[in-house]
Amino acid sequence: MKTNIYVKRRVAVVGAGLTLFRRRMLETPKELAWEAAKMALDWAGLELDDVDAVVIGSAPDAFDGVHMKGEYLADGSGGWGRPTMRVYVGGGTGVFTPIAGWWHVASGLFDVVLVVAEEKMSPAQPHPQFVFKHIWDPILERPLNPNLIWIFAMEMHRYMYKYNVRKEDIALVSVKNKRNALDHPAAQLAAKITVEDVLNSEVLVYPVQRLDISPVTDGAAALVMVSEKVARRITDSPVWVEGVGWALDSTQWTNRELAYPKYVEVAARMAYRMAGINNPRKEIDVAEVYDPFDYKELHHMEGLMLARKGEAPILTREGVTERDGDLPVNPSGGLLGVGNPIAAAGLMKVAEIFWQLRGEAGGRQVKKPAYTGLAQAWGDLMQAGTVIVMRAG
Amino acid sequence: MSWDKVGLPTKLRHWYGDMEVEGYLYTAGIAGEKFFKTLKERGKLLASRCMKCDVSYLPARAYCPSCFSEITEYFEVEPEGNVETYTILRVGVDGEKLEEPVIVAFITFDGVNGGLIHRLGEMDEKDVEIGMRVKAVLKPTDERRGEITDILYFKPA
Ligand SMILES: [Zn+2]
Numbered sequence: 001m002k003t004n005i006y007v008k009r010r011v012a013v014v015g016a017g018l019t020l021f022r023r024r025m026l027e028t029p030k031e032l033a034w035e036a037a038k039m040a041l042d043w044a045g046l047e048l049d050d051v052d053a054v055v056i057g058s059a060p061d062a063f064d065g066v067h068m069k070g071e072y073l074a075d076g077s078g079g080w081g082r083p084t085m086r087v088y089v090g091g092g093t094g095v096f097t098p099i100a101g102w103w104h105v106a107s108g109l110f111d112v113v114l115v116v117a118e119e120k121m122s123p124a125q126p127h128p129q130f131v132f133k134h135i136w137d138p139i140l141e142r143p144l145n146p147n148l149i150w151i152f153a154m155e156m157h158r159y160m161y162k163y164n165v166r167k168e169d170i171a172l173v174s175v176k177n178k179r180n181a182l183d184h185p186a187a188q189l190a191a192k193i194t195v196e197d198v199l200n201s202e203v204l205v206y207p208v209q210r211l212d213i214s215p216v217t218d219g220a221a222a223l224v225m226v227s228e229k230v231a232r233r234i235t236d237s238p239v240w241v242e243g244v245g246w247a248l249d250s251t252q253w254t255n256r257e258l259a260y261p262k263y264v265e266v267a268a269r270m271a272y273r274m275a276g277i278n279n280p281r282k283e284i285d286v287a288e289v290y291d292p293f294d295y296k297e298l299h300h301m302e303g304l305m306l307a308r309k310g311e312a313p314i315l316t317r318e319g320v321t322e323r324d325g326d327l328p329v330n331p332s333g334g335l336l337g338v339g340n341p342i343a344a345a346g347l348m349k350v351a352e353i354f355w356q357l358r359g360e361a362g363g364r365q366v367k368k369p370a371y372t373g374l375a376q377a378w379g380d381l382m383q384a385g386t387v388i389v390m391r392a393g
Numbered sequence: 394m395s396w397d398k399v400g401l402p403t404k405l406r407h408w409y410g411d412m413e414v415e416g417y418l419y420t421a422g423i424a425g426e427k428f429f430k431t432l433k434e435r436g437k438l439l440a441s442r443c444m445k446c447d448v449s450y451l452p453a454r455a456y457c458p459s460c461f462s463e464i465t466e467y468f469e470v471e472p473e474g475n476v477e478t479y480t481i482l483r484v485g486v487d488g489e490k491l492e493e494p495v496i497v498a499f500i501t502f503d504g505v506n507g508g509l510i511h512r513l514g515e516m517d518e519k520d521v522e523i524g525m526r527v528k529a530v531l532k533p534t535d536e537r538r539g540e541i542t543d544i545l546y547f548k549p550a
Binding site: 030037047126130134 | 425458
C-alpha cells in the first residue's frame, strides 16, 4: 500500500458543534443536524454563506427510517444548493466524515467545508438492535439468529483469553468513561459507578454485561474545516489535521484473529506516517478511542499502537488513561458515558480533540499540555478503522 | 453464473430472511409539533418566516435552510390554495386497478413558499386543472389527531 503523505494543502478545524445526546429526541433528524451545524459555524465565527461544500456522515438508513439519509439531512446540514455528499462506513463513519471533509479542502477544491454527522436511533421499533441483525452473512450466519452483542462477546472473550485480561480491568474503562462524562454537557449516561457495579450488572451475552455497553442514542455533531488561508484569517488557534487513515478488513470475520484489530493498525500507520509520528505512545498527548463497549477502548488502544498488545488493561489499571494521566483516553466520557448516536458519536470524538487542543474543554480539559491528539472510530462488521491526527496550531 | 433457467428461485439453496424492524416511530420535531397542533386545534396550516431572508416556509420549519437562522416567527395560513400540478392514479400500489381514479395534487398557498401534497375530492377528473383554486376538507374537530390525514382532501373552492 502506497500513500502520498505530502499533501500540499493544510486543513484546519476551526469550529465544532454538538446536540444533546439522548435516548429519544423530539427534534427531527434534520433539526438535530441543524443544531449541531449552526453551533459549529457559530464557534468558528462563520455563516452559512461562507460554506463552499458540505459533507454528511450517517450510518444505516434503517436507523432513522429514511432512505437517502444524506439527501434527507442536506437541508439541516447546509446542503441546499451546494456540492454535498454523504459518506458511510458503519460505526467508522463519524471519523470518516471529517476525513472526507479534509480531502475536500486538501484537494484545493473548497476553502470552507461544513461536516455534519447525525444518527437518530430511537425511531426503529421494537428496538434498533434489529437493524444490526442484517450486517451478517445471510446464508452462513443469519440462520443462527445472531445478535450484535454475540460478535462483541466472542471478540471480547478472545481478547481476554489471548492476553489474560481480567474482567475487573475491562470494567475500569466503563467506570472511567462514565465518570468523565459527568463534565460533559451533552452526556446521556454520565455516572459515578464502581467496578463492582459493572461486574454485578446483568449478564447479557457472556462475558458482556449491561454496564459494558454504550446506550442507544439520538444526536448530531458538526465541524467546520477550512483551508490554511481561511484559518489564518479567522482564528489564532486553528487545529490542524495532520494525518488521516482508513482501512477495511473482510466481513468474513472468522478469517481474522479477533484479539487484535489489524485494520485499525493499518489505518493508524497511514495517519501516523502523514503526521510524521514515529512513536505514538510518546507523541500522542490525548486520544479519543472508539468505545461502544469497554473492552473496545483497550482493543483499539493496542491497534493504534498506543499500547503494546495486552498492555492497555495494565495502563488503565495504573491510571495512565485517566484525564490527569500521561495518556488521557476518552476524556469526553466516550460512547459509554456521552452516548452512541453512531456517526455522531465518532464526530463527537473529533470535536472533543478539537476542544482539548484549543484548551476549550472546560471541566474535561486534560491535565497535561495537549498539542497532538487522535480520534478513532470503528465499524461495519468489526472491520472498518478510521483515524485522524490533529495538532494545535 | 446465471440461474435464470432454474425457474423457481426456491429450487436453489437459500435461506429466507426479512429485515424485521417492525416499524418506525417518527417524531414531528420542533416545528412539526406546532404545525400539527395548529391543524388539529384550529384547522389552519402553520407557516414560519425567516426574518433575515424574508422567506416563509410551509409547513413551518424551525430553522432557515438558506441562512441557518433559528425561526421563531410562526403564522397561520388559510388551508386554501392553488393546484400547482396533479396526477390521476388509475392503479394502486400493488398494481390493482382502482375502481375510482384518485387525484393527487401539489397545492401551494397564498403568500408563502412551499406547499402540500394531498388528494383532491368532490370533483370529476375532467374538471381538475393546473391553477385551479381548492380548499381543504377537514375531519370534524373531535376526530382530528394532529396528522396530515386530518385533512381528508381538497375540494374546489
Ligand atoms: Zn434565512
